[in-house]
Amino acid sequence: KAGVTQTPRYLIKTRGQQVTLSCSPISGHRSVSWYQQTPGQGLQFLFEYFSETQRNKGNFPGRFSGRQFSNSRSEMNVSTLELGDSALYLCASRGRLAINEQFFGPGTRLTVL
Amino acid sequence: ELKVEQNPLFLSMQEGKNYTIYCNYSTTSDRLYWYRQDPGKSLESLFVLLSNGAVKQEGRLMASLDTKARLSTLHITAAVHDLSATYFCAVDIDRGSTLGRLYFGRGTQLTVWP
Numbered sequence: 001k002a003g004v005t006q007t008p009r010y011l012i013k014t015r016g017q018q019v020t021l022s023c024s025p026i027s028g029h030r031s032v033s034w035y036q037q038t039p040g041q042g043l044q045f046l047f048e049y050f051s052e053t054q055r056n057k058g059n060f061p062g063r064f065s066g067r068q069f070s071n072s073r074s075e076m077n078v079s080t081l082e083l084g085d086s087a088l089y090l091c092a093s094r095g096r097l098a099i100n101e102q103f104f105g106p107g108t109r110l111t112v113l
Numbered sequence: 114e115l116k117v118e119q120n121p122l123f124l125s126m127q128e129g130k131n132y133t134i135y136c137n138y139s140t141t142s143d144r145l146y147w148y149r150q151d152p153g154k155s156l157e158s159l160f161v162l163l164s165n166g167a168v169k170q171e172g173r174l175m176a177s178l179d180t181k182a183r184l185s186t187l188h189i190t191a192a193v194h195d196l197s198a199t200y201f202c203a204v205d206i207d208r209g210s211t212l213g214r215l216y217f218g219r220g221t222q223l224t225v226w227p
Contacts, residue, residue: 033214055213
């Protein structure tokens with residue numbers, strides 16, 4: 001069974017630009033969560049989608065948005081990039097709703113110059 | 114908001130030694146997860162603990178959960194170099210406004226030296 005895939009793996013952008021990251025969950029998984037990982041703040045929750053609906057959102061500004069498609073693939077978008085947005089963005093999917101064991105993708109390393 | 118504290122944050126130990134990593138959390142929950150992260154890599158699921166008193170073991174690692182004390186431990190037995198990584202504990206309460214969200218500790222960076 002293929003794992004969670006994320007594209008692109010690496011991105012370099014400049015301040016003010018916008019970026020879209022993509023995540024394909026494990027086949028059959030309908031819940032996708034996004035996290036931001038930085039050395040200073042650790043792992044922080046961005047949002048969670050289930051059946052194309054955002055069910056939960058972390059404490060991030062409105063520049064961070066996401067969506068989920070009918071095939072459970074998810075995208076997140078960051079507009080008006082800031083230097084502080086440089087981070088590893090991790091996507092995770094889960095199959096069993098009874099527990100919250102999440103399986104993580106390899107991440108997208110975003111560098112904002 | 115649920116707080117998760119891990120200690121120590123840095124752990125340097127000699128091969129063959131034993132040690133325990135602690136994970137405390139602030140809100141009632143009976144679901145706790147341990148992950149491993151190698152440098153530059155993603156998170157790998159190690160253990161899922163779903164009830165008070167749960168104990169799971171895999172190789173030289175053993176995890177346990179005490180929901181009354183809001184404490185989980187990850188015990189390392191006879192450490193080997195391959196265990197060098199960062200270990201995260203995560204808690205969820207997965208209801209209402211917290212659906213699908215894991216609350217992570219800051220991680221314990223483990224280095225095992227010969």
